[in-house]
Structures are given as C-alpha cells and as structure tokens.
Amino acid sequence: MASSEEDGTVEEKENNNKKRTKSALTTAWLTFYNIAMTAGWLVLAMAMLRFYIKKGTHKGLYRSIARTLKFFQTFALVEVGHCAIGIVRTSVIVTGVQVCSRIFMVWLVASSIRQIQNEESVILFLVVWTVTEITRYSYYTFKLLNHLPYFVKWARYNFFIVLYPLGVIGELLSIYAALPFVRRSGMYSMRLPNKYNVSFDYYYCLIIVMLSYIPLFPQLYFHMLRQRRRVLHGEVIVEKDD
Amino acid sequence: MDLHLKVEVLDAKTREQLCFLDKVEPHSTIGDIKSLFYKLYPRWYPARQSLTLDPKGKFLRDEEILQSLPVGTTATMYFKDLGPQLGWTTVFFAENIGPLLIYLLFYFRVPYIYSDRCAFTSSPHKVVTMACVCHTFHYLKRLIETIFVHRFSHGSMPLRTIVKNCLYYWGFSAWLAYYINHPLYTPPSYGEVQVHYAMVIFAICEMGNFSIHLSLSHLRGDRSRGRRFPAPSKNPFTWLFFFVSCPNHTYEVGTWVSFSIMTQCLPVAVFTVLGFIQMTVWAKGKHRAYVREFKDYPAVRVAIIPLIL
Numbered sequence: 001m002a003s004s005e006e007d008g009t010v011e012e013k014e015n016n017n018k019k020r021t022k023s024a025l026t027t028a029w030l031t032f033y034n035i036a037m038t039a040g041w042l043v044l045a046m047a048m049l050r051f052y053i054k055k056g057t058h059k060g061l062y063r064s065i066a067r068t069l070k071f072f073q074t075f076a077l078v079e080v081g082h083c084a085i086g087i088v089r090t091s092v093i094v095t096g097v098q099v100c101s102r103i104f105m106v107w108l109v110a111s112s113i114r115q116i117q118n119e120e121s122v123i124l125f126l127v128v129w130t131v132t133e134i135t136r137y138s139y140y141t142f143k144l145l146n147h148l149p150y151f152v153k154w155a156r157y158n159f160f161i162v163l164y165p166l167g168v169i170g171e172l173l174s175i176y177a178a179l180p181f182v183r184r185s186g187m188y189s190m191r192l193p194n195k196y197n198v199s200f201d202y203y204y205c206l207i208i209v210m211l212s213y214i215p216l217f218p219q220l221y222f223h224m225l226r227q228r229r230r231v232l233h234g235e236v237i238v239e240k241d242d
Numbered sequence: 243m244d245l246h247l248k249v250e251v252l253d254a255k256t257r258e259q260l261c262f263l264d265k266v267e268p269h270s271t272i273g274d275i276k277s278l279f280y281k282l283y284p285r286w287y288p289a290r291q292s293l294t295l296d297p298k299g300k301f302l303r304d305e306e307i308l309q310s311l312p313v314g315t316t317a318t319m320y321f322k323d324l325g326p327q328l329g330w331t332t333v334f335f336a337e338n339i340g341p342l343l344i345y346l347l348f349y350f351r352v353p354y355i356y357s358d359r360c361a362f363t364s365s366p367h368k369v370v371t372m373a374c375v376c377h378t379f380h381y382l383k384r385l386i387e388t389i390f391v392h393r394f395s396h397g398s399m400p401l402r403t404i405v406k407n408c409l410y411y412w413g414f415s416a417w418l419a420y421y422i423n424h425p426l427y428t429p430p431s432y433g434e435v436q437v438h439y440a441m442v443i444f445a446i447c448e449m450g451n452f453s454i455h456l457s458l459s460h461l462r463g464d465r466s467r468g469r470r471f472p473a474p475s476k477n478p479f480t481w482l483f484f485f486v487s488c489p490n491h492t493y494e495v496g497t498w499v500s501f502s503i504m505t506q507c508l509p510v511a512v513f514t515v516l517g518f519i520q521m522t523v524w525a526k527g528k529h530r531a532y533v534r535e536f537k538d539y540p541a542v543r544v545a546i547i548p549l550i551l
Contacts, residue, residue, distance in 0.1 A: 193426040198508035 026087045031144045033078065038137040040072035045130045062110060062117040062126070069126075073106050094223070097216065102129070104209070105171055112187070113178045121177060125170030128163045135159055157228040164224070168217055175210055182206060247308055247315055249275055254297045254320040266308065266317075273304035279321070289398045292322040327398035334388040337407055341415035342381035348419035349374045360425045367429045369437045373422050373505050376444055377415075380497065383448060391455050393462040418509040430506040440504035447496035453479035454490040471536050484540075485548035487532055488525035492546050495521060522546050 044065055051061050076099050082088040083095045110122055139156040142148040182188075188202035249263040261282050263275070276288035292301040295311065297320045308317060328336075349370075353361040365371070421427065430436040454472075457480050461472055474483040482489035498514040525546035533539050545551055 192421075192424060193428045195428050195431055195506065196508040197421045197424070197428055197506060199421075 027144060030082070030087065031141065034137045034141040034144065037072065037076070038134060038141055040068070040075075041130055041133040041137065044068055044072065045134065048126065048130065058120070058123045059118045062122055065126075066111055070106055070111065073102050073129075076102065094220070098220070101171075105174070108188075109175055109178055109206075113181055115181045116174055116177045119174060119177050121170045121173035123170075125167050125174065128167035128170060131159065132163050132167070153231070157224075157232050160224050160228075164217075164221055168213060172210055172213060175206055179203065179206060247313070247317055249308070249317045249319065251275075251279060251293070251319050251321050254292075254294070254322045257297075260321055268307075268309040270308050271304060272302045272306045272308075275308070275319070276304065286323060287327075289327040290324045292324050293319045294322070295319060324400055326401040328401060328404055329398050330392075330394035331388060333399050333404050333407070334392070335385065336404060337411050338381050338384045338388065340408060340412035342378060342385070344412055344415050345374065345377050345381075345419040348416070348423040351423060355420070356425055363425075365423060365425075365427060367427065369429050369504065370423060370427060372437060372441065373501070376441070376501060376504070377419075380448065380501075383452065387452070387455050391459050393459050414509075414513050418505075418507060418513060421507050421509055422505050428506075430504070436506070437504050440500045443500040444497055444504065447493045447500060450479040450482065451490055451493035451497065453477050454482075454493060457483075458490070469535070471532050471539060482548070483543075485543060486525075487529040487543050487545050488521075491521040491525045492548075495546070522551060 047065050047068065048061060051064050052058060055061075079088070080092060080096050080099055083090050083092040105125070110117060116122060135152070135155045139148070139152050142152055183203045186202075188200070188205075190198065190200045192199050245268060246265040247268050249266050251260045251263075252258065253260055261279060263278055266275070266278075272293060273288065275293065276291050279291060279293075280286060280288055288304075294301050295313070295318075299320075301322075302311070302319075311317065348355060351360055351363055457475060457477070458472055461470065472483055472487075474480045479493075480489070482492060486492050495514070495518050498510070498517055502510040502514050522545065529543070529545035
C-alpha cells in the first residue's frame, strides 16, 4: 500500500536524521566541554600569575587557587565517561589512570596536607599541569572546529617531552614532602583491633603510590612519544603485541 | 593430477617465510600442519602456535581441515608465537595450592608474620579455627575436583596469564589470612549465632557447587546424545538449574558471602565482591552462548542470580 511505503521511507529518514543529530549533538557537547576546560585552566593560569606578581612569593598561592583547581580537575572525570561511551576514541584505562592520579594529587595530597602547600614542588606541578592542560584542551577545541593551527598541534605533541618528566618530579617531591606529616598525624589510617578486621596505613599507601610511578610513567610517556611520531611525522608504528 | 596442496607459513609480524610444505594432503588438519611445523622449529610446540589465514585474523582451530578453508592450491598462513603454555590442570593446580598453603602459614603464625612473641601461638577464638577448616576444605575440594572431576575444553593457557592469576589468588589469600589469624582479630559482632548460621550456608553452598561440577562433567562425558545444555537432575542442589545457567558460580558466590559473614573481615568481603563481578562476567558469557546454541533454551533462566542477573 502506498501509505505504508511512505511510512517506511519517512521512518528511514528520521533514523538517519537521528544519527546525524546525535553526531552533531556529540560534537557540540565536546566542543563546549573543551572550550570550557581551556577557559578554566586559563583562569587558573591568570590567577596564579596575578598572585605571584602581586605578592612576589608563592607562599599562599595554592590556597588562593585551590577551589578553582579542585573544580576543573575533578570535572575532568567526564572525559572517562566520553571514552566509556565511545564518543572519544581513547582507552578508558589510560584516561582513567591519568585523571585518577590528578584527582588523587589534588584531593588526597595537596588539599588535605596543609603543611606542604607552600612547597616549591607543588608550584612546579601546578605550573606544568596548567600549561599542559591549556595546550591539550585548546588542541581538542581547534580540532573539533576543524581549524587546527600547526603551532597548537606542534605544542600539544612537543611540550610534553619536557613537561611530563617535570610534572612527575613535582608530584613525587610533593608526596615525599608530605610523608612525615602523614606519619605523625596518622591521617586516613585505620588500626587493629576493629570490628571489620582490616587495617590501612596511608603512609605506606603513599610509598606504594610513589613506587608505582616507576612502571606507569614510562608506559604513558612512550605512548605519547609513539602518538607524536604518528601525528607529526606520519610514521606507522608496529605495536608490540602483548 | 596432483591433488596435494602446498602450505606456506609466514611470520605474522615480519612476513618472512618460515617454512614451505610441499605435498600436503588436502584432508590434513591444522593440527597436522602444526606438528609438521614443530618438526622444523622444535621450540615452538603445537600448543604455542597460532596459525591464521590473515595476519590480524582469528586463529584457526586444530580440528579444521585444509580442504574446507578458503585457500587455493597454495595455502598461506601466518604464524604467531603464543608464548610458553601450561595445561589447564597445571594452571588450576597452581592457582589453588597457593591459597591453601599460604593460609595455613598464617594460621600457624609462622615467625616474621606477626610479632615474635606470637610465633606458633594459636588464637583463643573458635571462629578462627573454624575459618581455617572452611578455607582449607574449600581449596582441597577444588584441588580434588581439578584432578578427578573437571573436564577442560581448551588445551592450555599462556604463562603470563597464569602468573597474573596466581598473584591475584595467592595475594588475596595472604591478605585475608593475615587479618583473620591476627592476634588482634575481633570475633563477629553477633557471636556464635553469626558463625553457626554462616557455616551452615557455607556447607550448603559447597555441596551445591560440587553437585553442579559433577553434573557438568557428566554432561561433557556423555557425548552419545549430542550437545545438550545442563539441566536439573534428581539431586536437589541441581534444581538451581531451573533458574540460572551457571549455578556453580552462584554457589561459589554464596560460599564466599558466608565466609565473609563468618569471619566479619573486610578483606574477605572485598575478595567476595571482586569474585562476584568476575563470575558474573563469565556467567553472562556462558548464558549468551547457551541461548545462541540451543533454540529450546528455557526462557526463565538468567545467568547467575535467579530472576535478577
């Protein structure tokens, strides 16, 4: 019957429209997200600069930007969701590990252990993170808008060569500086006896975290180096199979 | 007319020719090819060979016959080394002997685990001894099943996976044994009642789990009636088959839940949760495979938790 044939084609068109609108919606959301994050980290950078210029010292800098930092760094959890539902083609595990390590540093080390907030190592990783994130998010933004200036691409795939190790040094030194305070206060720890028959020592947990940088950091670093070779030089890398 | 086929084996990564087999019978199997390949390369025994028709494709099963594959007169195959392999029985044995012995080290408070003056002492709490009996029984049962009951389908498992699995099982058993047998262990809040009820459930689940393993092994052994899906029998423990595809996993979760309640130890609960997640993944896979294979598969059955999951 003619009307049912028409219904068929109208339905098909609707489905195609649904697919196209979904993809447009996805692009719109991702563009908005990346612009917002670029802006957020730019705000952080400005705040840090203004503080340093005004006060001439880094003491108290962390406290002044702590809330903004917590907000934007925690919001990055959304990126794990992007990978999980597939709108961003990156491994959930790689993104998950990176975001979790950032959140761990912010919430469980820098914000909760006040005595280290004026350490130089904290400022080091803050600066590194800020530069890295501004580069990264603006790269994604430009890419989504299909207008990617070469220098942004260049920055994204070259800055990390120096910034990644610097950031790791800042993070490790900060955790190391925090150790004596954690030991003395016994924070986040639980001792026996208790009715759940479990114990947890945050001091040793932090030491294990520091040790875990040894296998994890090279993997992430070489992953970025491989990506760099592929994107900047068009090399085809044969991955070693597990 | 020469009906024989030629087989060329290339390295999947480097594409260099590893061997060229002339005059191969068309009805030879992949297993035969692997044996011939093994003669040329003695360190790559058949279990660690992966042969594919496409460098990135799925590996060919040993039973496949050359004639039935989409190849011309010269078959080109790609070889990948799967690494050292161990048979399933060896794997299961290694995975289960570790926890059995490690727990006992903690129960008898071998020196250097707890403080010196506690070495070789025993806990005043009855529940600690009961927990040791249960844990040891659980792993002894598994070892016996591995040797006498289970019929394994695949031949082997790569060494790396075994190391990872053993680290997981051995590590967890050390972690939970440490707390249960600790001098500062706190017995369950509801005392004897909690322990006794938990023990009853533990016993029921262990018997259930064993019944299911027996039932599955009979199913596998009885090839005369073709492939069938598992079904309830006269044994009441197998009646769980009315509701779930993998009651062995259901009973296993029950065992560990009861052990958590019996010891009231958080590490045991963590192990239970992780085990539950892993077993649910396995059960769902098995359930999907059953549904796909058997058109008359009972609709009321779910994977692991009756009526729910």
